[in-house]
Amino acid sequence: MSGTPVEVHSGEVSAGVTRTLRTNHLRLLEAESIHILREVASEFERPVMLYSVGKDSSVMLRLAQKAFFPAPIPFPLMHIDTGFKFAEMIAFRDWMAKEVGAELLVWRNEPAIAAGTNPIALDTKRCCGLLKTQALLDGLKHYGFDAAFGGARRDEEKSRAKERIYSFRDGAGQWDPKNQRPELWNLYNARVHPGESIRVFPLSNWTEMDVWQYIHQENIPVVDLYFAKERPMYVRGETLLPVEQAFVAWPGEKPQMVKSRLRSLGCSPCTGAIRSDADSIPGIIAEMLSFRSSERANRVIDHDQEGSMELKKREGYF
Amino acid sequence: MSEIAAVQETTFSIQGFLAEEGRKDLLRFSTAGSVDDGKSTLIGRLLYDTQSVYEDQVKSIEGKGTTLPGQIDFALLTDGLRAEREQGITIDVAYRYFATDKRKFIIADTPGHEQYTRNMATGASTADATVVLIDASKGVLIQSRRHAFIASLLRVRHVLVAVNKMDLIGYDEAKFRAIESDFRALLSQIAADTGSPVTPHFIPVSALLGDNIVHRSSAMSWYSGPSLLELLESVPAAVNSEKEPFRFPVQRVLRPDSTFRGFAGQIASGTVRPGDTIVALPSGRSAQVDRIVTYDGDLAEAQAPLSVTLVLKTEVDISRGDLIASAENAGTIAGGCKAHLVWMDQQPLQLHRRYLLKHTSQTVPAYVTAVDYRTEIGTLEHKRAHTLEINGIGVVSIQLPRPIVLDKYSENRATGAFILIDPATNSTVAAGMVREVAGRDSLVGTSSAAASGPVTGEERLRRWGHQGGELQLAGSVELIDMVERALFAMGAVTVRVPALADAVRISQLAAAGLLALVVAPSNEGFLKARVGDAEIVVEAEDATAVTAVLELLEENGVLASHKEEGSEYSI
Known part of the structure; x- marks a missing residue:
């Protein structure tokens, strides 16, 4: 636990520093997440990290830096911009991508935005459907991504509690909760047919408390x-x-x-x-x-x- | 951008709290119980009594569910999917999180019905402990036996047996003790079968009323042991793997530039330090560890399960899927194994069919050459079987045309485990736990490159599992179809021939290695099956009819015979 300012890594490897890591719960969660990030980067043709600017995304991004250090993050970040994100989020997003040296893709459902879609004109359900879900599916399809990391955690919501770490999506990007692949040990099934994809949740086992404690412990910048x-x-x-x-x-x-x-x-x-x-x-x-x-x-x-x-x-x- | 600088400001002893948090470890446990045992109620109760659910979550379920007015139906806190809420059952694995002052917990909450055995195995695969529920008013039922068996099979060391609904039997100690002794006897039987003993702990509880869940209950003065939560807080987490041999499956080679070449992976077992001599498998080349690299600086030592990057002193050709291991104990390069399988797919296991086996960070082709036996979980009997159906558990022989490094699951939970994937559907069809490792020497005829000349009968036998031959089937059409299907599922190559076909043609088929089914269908309710001079009659209603026919083929040397333990790896 230190209160030192954000440490900026130059990407250089500093040899000679030697210490031992304690394996507390945060280290265990970190090790699991890094393993997942490396598996996906190695087994999929074209993975992408859905970067949504929030605290969970901040943690996921840091874990990606750790997973591939001293090499750069081997996949791009994609932000689904609904046009209704806070201005501070957008500024932070652009700064962060530059800071970690990652490629940032931004995808918007422009026709829906131009048509004046908003949660009051429509209802929230249809607004989300167009600006988030549709935009996400279009963005993934446009770039041909076969795996997409998301920062969702199982403790957030009851149906997320049942989500696999590798969550299979059919050709239409849809989730079938009754037909999920069994997931045992840390052996993930990465095989998909063309058009199908996997959503990957490396933070599945983190709680909100874990996320904040990790942000604190690792001095991770947040909005x-x-x-x-x-x-x-x-x-x-x-x-x-x-x-x-x-x-x-x-x-x-x-x-x-x-x-x-x-x-x-x-x-x-x-x-x-x-x-x-x-x-x-x-x-x-x-x-x-x-x-x-x-x-x-x-x-x-x-x-x-x-x-x-x-x-x-x-x-x-x- | 952030307000990290404000970290030093403390308005209360938050730094003390964070220091405490930094010392907490993590216990993963699974729960298993049938619907009526009140498992979801127990989990809901644990979450509620440890203040791990929020007001809005409690509010969203108040007045719903199946409990009496004014009582909260705790099960609704955990049953997440709509179908489950509608049907009142738990159909998948749900993960729950809570923490106490001592520990963080991850619960894998799994369903109890037989058709969800695979979900139970999934939940147990990462668990350090499991909570098995027994309904005190009903005693040890099949579900509890199944859970105990799976816990032992998946090597979950600590089995916490919560004898629930004690309130319904008047908190009767004698009944509790009787259940305890029944279950202890069962556990030792199970351990003998799986080869993996468990440590049981028995607690009398009432999940509905909260007795002995979080707080010790005053209703059972005869019980002086810990509450369920106290036990969960005190059982050892993951078995200390520091003394185990070092195993490091390489996930990825990191080469940011020409000066750096590191091997990224998660330590599966043991400890590594700079200067250690390691061996890379399967190449067998050895080298010394130069550095243990992490984003946060180099480490002087790292142990399982940390994710690190190793840099070696000398250039060794290593790629994804290779294993870096301690030189003293490097593991066996296996061309096959005997393994326990938990079958998870609707489509039954097919012998001699190509599956993909994912083990650590590699995926290789695999063929199941025989089912040694299927375990009837209720009775622990070993049944003769030619396939495994969904939720079936058995021991099989597996051939690996491309040998890989395997450990026994009983010795290493990470390098002794694998999954099987169907390459046609991409489904995960089975979970596997290695029981015995076959060295390269014990392999017969797996190298197709070495073979030349005409294909021999011996090779066909190995591939198809049978000799060429003739099986006469007269009677029930339904049974004829079932026999043919069973043979097909085993990978047998069959040809249907009408009973009036000429004998020369049939003998030509048999000479070519095919299994000729000479059929005379009728509307009878029985089936006559004949091989050479041996004939049996089976009834259509008899569930074992098909097995009897397969046994007839075995006894007469057409089907390769079934081997019990200790036999060769290939037929």
Whole structure:
């Protein structure tokens, strides 16, 4: 545990430094994830890392750096941009890709964006369907990716708890929860027919707490939106809605300055903030210890219908 | 960009908390139990009582489920899929996470029905411990036997036997002790069969009421042992593999430039230090370890299961799939093995068919040449079998045309395990655990390059598993079809000939190594099967009818005979 500033690796190998790593739970999770990243990079023709800018993506990216060090990350990053991501996320994304020297691809469902798709004009379900799921499937198809890493964790949501580490998708990119390949030990079946693909979740066994502790332990940069700050918010009872897109405001509604932060990052119209004083990583961890709601409770899209995440996943969503 | 600089600011003793967290280890355990045993209730209860579920999650299930009004149906916290919620059963492996002050836990929550045996094996494959549930009001049922068998087979060392629903039997100690002694007897039988002993712990519990789950219960003063959670917090995690021989399957060769060549992998067992002499297999070349490279700097020592990159002092040709091992104990290069298989696919095992075997970081072709026996899990009987069907477990002989380094599963859980993949469907069809390793010498005729001249009857026998011959089948059409299907599944090459065909033609087929089925179908409910002078009659209703016909073929030397343990590796 150190509080030293971010260590920048030049990519050079420094010989002679010798130490022993303790195998605590974070090291065990790290070792498992690195093994997965290396397997995928070696067994698939054209893998890609879905980089969504959030804390989980930040951890996944660091694990990729570790997996292939001192060689560069052998696959590109792809961001599915709905057009509703926070401006800070986009700036961070571009900075981060440059920082790690990775190729960054951005994919947007331009026709849907041009048609004015948004969660209020449509409902959240159809909005996600077009701007996220459709965009993702199109992007994967366009580049011919046969494996895509995602930062999803099994502890996030009930249907994700059943997801394999290698999650098989048929030719239409869809998930069949009743017909998943058995996954034993650390032996992953990477075989697919043309058109089929595998979504890979190297952080499957990490919890939200593990992710934050690892970010702390490894000094991994994350987007500023996670840290508490005075921010303009539409205050609707318990709900704080960030002022980012004009169309979310109710007629006559005025934003207020609230010391707040985001617990998970999504599209601004559908991501509520929480009142918080946590302006550091230990502060966030301390706050988590006192939390009584799960991290996705503020994500509107998970609650739009019973079993909604499972339905989205069947259709091809991460 | 980040506020890392703020790390030093502490508003409460968060640094102390983080230091504590840094000392926590990780225990993976699986659960197994039939639906009615209340397994999901138990998991839900563990999560709820350790404050590992959030208010919104509890809120989302309140007033739902099948419990009495006002009681929370804890099972709903764990049964994730819609189908499961609708049918009230658990159909897949679900992973759950929770932590206490002492440890982090990963639960692989698996279903109990027989048709999900494979899911149970999946959950057990990575578990250090398993919780087997027994319904105190029913005693040791088949499901509990199955779970115990799988735990032992997959080498899960600690079996925590939670005798549940104690409240329904008035917390009766005598009944608990009777279940304990029944189950201990069963476990020693199982250990004798799988060769892998387990350490059992017995706890009387009520998942519904929370007795002895997290907190010790006052309802059973006769029980002075730990609660289930206390046990989970104290059983040793992964067996210390530091003393095991070093095994490092190479996943990838890292060559960022001409000055660096490193071998990336995850240590499967043992420890490595710079200066150690290693041997690369299968080439057999040895070298010294120069450096253990990680992103965070070089290491003076690394042990399983860390993921590292090794740099050697001398240039050795090593690629993905090779194994770097300690020079003193390098393992056996095997051209085959005997292994326990858990069959996982709808399509049954086909003998002599080409499967792909994935072992550590390599995938090679593999042929199952014989099923030595199938284990009836309920009774632990060894049944004669020619195939394995979904959820079937048995010992088979496997040939590997391209030899690989194998260890026994009982000695190394990482290098003794494999999966079989069907190259046509790409499905994962079986999980395998090596029981015996066959050296290269014990291989017969696997090298096609070495063969020349006309194909001999001996070679056909090895490939197809039978001699050329004639099997007369008269009677039930259904049974004739079933016999032909069974032979086909075994890889036999059969030809159907009408009973009136001339004898010369039949003997020509047999001489060519084919198995001629001389059929006279009728609407009878029985089947007469004849090989040479030997004839049997089987009834259509008899489930073992087909097996009886296959045995007739074996006894008369047409089918290669079934070998028991200790026999050769190839037929």
